[in-house]
Amino acid sequence: MELGQQVLRTDTAGLPLEWVGYQDAVRLYSLGLIAYTLGQTLYRLHGGINAATGKRSKLTVHSIIATYGKSIAASRLASDYVPPVSNSALFKRDAYLCLYCGHSFMARDLSRDHITPVSQGGADEWRNLATACHRCNNHKAGQTPEQANLQLIAVPFTPSYAEYIYLKGKRILADQMEFLKAHFPRSSPLLERINT
Numbered sequence: 001m002e003l004g005q006q007v008l009r010t011d012t013a014g015l016p017l018e019w020v021g022y023q024d025a026v027r028l029y030s031l032g033l034i035a036y037t038l039g040q041t042l043y044r045l046h047g048g049i050n051a052a053t054g055k056r057s058k059l060t061v062h063s064i065i066a067t068y069g070k071s072i073a074a075s076r077l078a079s080d081y082v083p084p085v086s087n088s089a090l091f092k093r094d095a096y097l098c099l100y101c102g103h104s105f106m107a108r109d110l111s112r113d114h115i116t117p118v119s120q121g122g123a124d125e126w127r128n129l130a131t132a133c134h135r136c137n138n139h140k141a142g143q144t145p146e147q148a149n150l151q152l153i154a155v156p157f158t159p160s161y162a163e164y165i166y167l168k169g170k171r172i173l174a175d176q177m178e179f180l181k182a183h184f185p186r187s188s189p190l191l192e193r194i195n196t
């Protein structure tokens with residue numbers, strides 16, 4: 001496994017917290033903050049030589065690590081938690097489709113559309129945001145979909161915290177995906193996509 005693979009960090013209750021890189025994972029191991037591990041072995045690393053025993057320490061980093069420490073998950077799991085909006089997470093929420101013309105695009109060819117335009121009082125929040133291609137966004141301009149005679153092909157939703165971690169993931173391993181999915185709301189629109 002290459003060192004770029006992200007590790008899914010959870011709290012001791014198994015609630016997903018964040019992605020960490022291998023250096024941060026190693027730091028958590030060396031600080032003794034790992035409560036238990038799940039998932040496959042990502043890396044086996046050699047540490048320093050123990051002065052007392054003369055043995056070289058070994059470290060095995062797993063794909064999912066549960067860590068001690070103050071849990072920050074509880075507030076994020078509250079039903080009213082709203083993750084911060086970013087274009088990358090928004091485009092992934094919408095499966096890189098323009099929600100107006102329905103075509104698939106590369107991220108660089110997509111933009112953040114305010115469904116109710118800011119100029120008409122629309123907020124910069126998940127449920128008022130749609131992924132749009134430049135063409136549709138230009139056509140829509142400062143209008144609502146109705147005014148521009150456009151129709152959304154999906155209902156924009158606010159991701160839960162577990163869904164948000166999924167949206168932030170770069171290359172998610174099968175065992176990490178299974179773990180995250182178990183924390184998705186049962187009605188998650190993402191499940192159908194992930195399961196196919």
Ligand SMILES: [Zn+2]
Nearest residue numbers: 098101133136
């Ligand atoms: Zn479009």
